[in-house]
Amino acid sequence: MLDKMMVTKLITEVLPGNYQYYRESLQQMEENFNVDIxxxxxxxxxxxxxxxxxxxxxxxxxRLISIYADNRIQTKTFRQRTSLSxxxxxxxxxxxxxxxxxxxxMDLVKQAAINV
Numbered sequence: 001m002l003d004k005m006m007v008t009k010l011i012t013e014v015l016p017g018n019y020q021y022y023r024e025s026l027q028q029m030e031e032n033f034n035v036d037i038x039x040x041x042x043x044x045x046x047x048x049x050x051x052x053x054x055x056x057x058x059x060x061x062x063r064l065i066s067i068y069a070d071n072r073i074q075t076k077t078f079r080q081r082t083s084l085s086x087x088x089x090x091x092x093x094x095x096x097x098x099x100x101x102x103x104x105x106m107d108l109v110k111q112a113a114i115n116v
Contacts, residue, residue, distance in 0.1 A: 003052065003055060003099065004114070006055055006058075006059060006064070007055070007099055007102065007103055008108065008114075009059060010022075010058055010103055011102070011103065011106050011107070011108050012108070014058065014059065014060075015103070015106055016078070016106070019106070022058065023084045023104075025054075025058060026058075026103060026104050027079060027099065027111065029051070029054045029055070029100065030100050032047075032050065032054070032075060033047065033050075033051055033097075033100070036050065036051075037093055040081065041086060044079070044082065044083045044089050045079045045080060045083050048073055048079050048082070048083075048092065049072070049076075049079065049082075052068070052072075052075075053068075055099075056068040064109075078103075094112055096112070098114050102114065
């Protein structure tokens, strides 16, 4: 839920006036994610956390980052459960790739259709 709110904020408020500034960060985020996926599902918990951390940091909003940090401990249990299933990991990876694509393309319609 927080991810979708963050992506909506990025697409509607942050990126429109400053896309070139964020383009490099988005590209780096995507490259890191693809490298992490290639290393295998054993590292899912770490790269899942890294993905969400990077996404939230794009907001440059200290309050939002703080809320996310408080929530991060609670999501660790969910990540551990997800990491037990290759199917769930593949599904999460697919959703994250779709989220990144919707951000890069500033596509709210596609973002709204993603079930994170």
